[in-house]
Amino acid sequence: MDKFKLRYVCENCGKIGFYHNEEEAFQDGWDYPPKMGTYQVIGPRTCGNCPITSTLFWALNTGQVKSFDDMSLKQRVTLIRILGEPGTILGNEY
Numbered sequence: 402m403d404k405f406k407l408r409y410v411c412e413n414c415g416k417i418g419f420y421h422n423e424e425e426a427f428q429d430g431w432d433y434p435p436k437m438g439t440y441q442v443i444g445p446r447t448c449g450n451c452p453i454t455s456t457l458f459w460a461l462n463t464g465q466v467k468s469f470d471d472m473s474l475k476q477r478v479t480l481i482r483i484l485g486e487p488g489t490i491l492g493n494e495y
């Protein structure tokens with residue numbers, strides 16, 4: 402059993418999913434690069450249950466958030482995780 406997996410985190414609800422590959426995660430409903438968007442570029446990072454309107458991407462594009470200072474802690478964590486991709490989504494299942 403391969404213990405090394407992709408570790409996806411929903412930026413809205415905090416759900417964590419472990420997958421063998423991007424296709425498996427996409428089929429499970431995740432919006433995540435490289436299937437949706439591009440690594441290190443701000444876009445939705447959500448599970449299948451959460452809408453695009455809950456994302457940092459949405460907040461930035463609608464002007465709800467204009468700078469790092471405006472961001473909630475959840476949004477800051479999301480930003481830092483996105484900027485660190487793909488290293489931040491590689492991991493062991495634990």
Ligand SMILES: [Zn+2]
Pocket residue numbers: 411412413414415416447448449450451
């Ligand atoms: Zn979610």
